[in-house]
Amino acid sequence: MLPLPEFTVHTPASVDEAVALLAKLGPGAMLLAGGTDLLPNMKQGLHAPAHVVSLQRLGALRGVRREGDALVIGAMTTLDAVAGSAEAKTHAAALAEAAAVVGGPQHRRMGTLGGNLCLDTRCRYYNQTAFWRGALGYCLKKDGDTCHVVEGGRKCVAAASNDTAAAAIALEATVVLTGPAGIRRLPAADFFVADGARNTARREGELLTALEVPVRAGRVSVYEKLRRRGAIDFPLLSVAVRLDREDGSARALDVVISALAAKPRRLAAAQKLGAADLATLPIDTLADAALRECNPLPNIEGDVVWRKQMVRVLVKRALGRATSLA
């Protein structure tokens, strides 16, 4: 049995109450949504908060609704609900596809979109028991000062392992945060930062309340994931593609690759494409560019060379599917 450390549970009934509680409890409090990430990590001694604030009762944060030209998805909407939502499947296909392949069916019924966006980064030297980590002298992310992934590394390179992150960035979504100072909106691309120790821009005392996904005509998006088994596993590599078309020809393309390091990566070659290139959409050239741009680290399981070679395969697969849908 893996016992949980002792803590006090709080169950606020509204967002305001939750924010006030966070301000009162200070940094010793952690937020609990679905529990599929926080609780296993707590069982492995990675966190030991004195207070756990359960968001279970915040019914107002559940559901997918259309507001003007945006799809607003409450942070407490389960991944299962996001994956099954007709609106999400139509207007934010990459996000619905990503939500549909998180963990196993039970994780998706419990886990929430907000929780997945705030998922702790993962590393083969971090997601272990305290005994295992102690035997190796701990690491940069937790209790130690050496990195076992990059020799002499001073910055944690644990991998962003949330499926929905790459999709949210590719879809130009906005993360809505509520804190003591009010509501703050951040583009998903700026929400994630390149620090494995803490890879989101969420400040102390802030609560992620929703994800706003813009709805655009002529937009298609897809998500591809690499994992060993067809279920349960975290991504070894993930690729989200967004393609905007107008009058039958491509106008904009975004390719986001994640599960490499702490921050999902926007493929620079895709952003540089001119109007002429977009018209022909050189899939093979883009896949080759992605292979050159991405260098997976031995931070998560899976052979590094295999993961690198699969960058090309996944980008090609995603672009092929996006163009066939458009």
Place this chain on the structure above:
Amino acid sequence: MPEALVTLSLRVNGDDVRVAVRPSQTLLEVLRVGLELTGTKQGCDKGDCGACTVLLDGEPVLACLTLAVTCEGRVVQTVESLTREDPLVDAFDCHGAGQCGFCTPGMLMTAKGLLAKHGRPSRETIKQAISGNLCRCTGYGPIVEAIAAAGEGRRGKKDEEPLPAPLPSWEAPKP
């Protein structure tokens, strides 16, 4: 300082129960230790295997990653709620889907949740539904067949055979 106990009221297998729990206890611990319902198994205890799957308000979830205190007023169904006459249990029996039996309670509850939503799920739907439940005997074939048979309301190859005789009732030996 020991953790303060919290009184938790919930409905387990049709019974309203009140139980004193610590805030750091999972639903799995409360079921197995507090209520002595040891049918629900503890496998990995960190959400990787699905052995602890129970129905929470009708939805199959992992009891090892559910804090007991967040279940106040909710309805829990464990494998103990399934009788020998349950079509699903009967199908598992007839198809030899049990094997070592450790994953069976989780498989049964996942299947129960699936059949409540899909009357006659396809093999593909069944495989998707049980993809979060690991069977280390790797006896997935009979499990999928058993769930399909229960969904279709038939008893597989044993359809023509009579039901097994009820177990003889036990009588105390006469002195």
